[in-house]
Amino acid sequence: MASSWKPLPAHLSSPARLLTERLREVKDTRQLSLADIAGRTHYSKASWQRWLNGERLVTAQALESLLTQVGGDADALRGLLAQAAVAASTGASDDDAPDGPGARPDASPAVADAVPLPTDPLAVGSPAGPAPVGPLPVGAAPVGPGRRSPLREPRFLLSLANLAALVALIVVGVALLAAPAAHSARPRTTPTPTATATAAAAAAGTPDCVGVGCTGRDPQLTGCGADAVTLLTGNVGKVILYIRYSPSCRAAWAKLTDAAPRDTATITTNAGQSAVALVHWGYDAYSPMVDADSGTVTLRVCGQQPQGKGCTLPVSDPAARHWPSPGTPDPRSASAAVR
Structure with a gap:
């Protein structure tokens, strides 16, 4: 549009x-x-x-x-x-503007x-005052009174x-x-079979892993994000936490939005698996995946920021739910309060 x-x-x-x-x-x-x-x-x-x-x-x-x-x-x-x-x-x-404070x-x-x-490690001296004090550049001669070496001039x-x-x-x-112009003549590096398969799967929206095989992998690069749904959301201050889940991959991951650098969201399972989403810059991040294929799995996402910490409610056995079609949220999913 x-x-x-x-x-x-x-x-x-x-x-x-x-x-x-x-x-x-x-x-x-x-x-x-x-x-x-x-x-x-x-x-x-x-x-x-x-x-x-x-x-x-x-x-x-x-x-x-x-x-x-x-x-x-x-x-x-x-x-x-x-x-x-x-x-x-x-x-x-x-x-x-080429000169003047605040022009950039x-x-x-x-x-x-x-x-x-x-x-700039050099301070600009007063026109009436002495030249900045410091070691001369290699090969430069000492400068007498009333003269300034162009090599020591900060503007230069x-x-x-x-x-x-x-x-x-x-x-x-x-x-x-x-x-x-050189594209057709330039030799191209042959990608590895694994990288080729992963890229093709992501482009086609077909995942290339399921369950435990997705552990520690990127949901976007594996194609698992194509049918991802949000199971629950929560808040830590203004930061929004998400439990994301792929029905086709039977794997889950954490996501956070409206965050700041160094804010985190960690997804954990009752089997001891965990993965962390860390905001390096910007406002959003998501974690690698954890296995959510087991009928006994329980998922939870906890967020950490300077203002405090909070967690979503737990979600159990998402693989047992009925998912109408890829990309359609489960009608039973709801926003969870931080405990």
């Missing part, structure tokens, strides 16, 4: 702006709603709304999830994300976590850093433009 998009923020760098526009095209050309994309990628509707409105730079994990579950030009989108991350790390944007917009928190911004050093970043961006852009 075509969307009426609002204008992107003016401070976005060219790669970030182009990346956001390409992501919008993926959504519109496939006639998907934000809820559709959230359901397929396991990242919340709120997160995709921020990414598609240019408020935050999409994470690499979320982009890979979109490419796997929805599709798109993988090489182009990955390249644009790499360029946007470099631009954010150097503070580049379409309307950057801050990077978004998601990018700042993934690519730390460089810092910053200019060299910006020039190096600009050259790096140009090289990456040229390589991306040349990639399609």
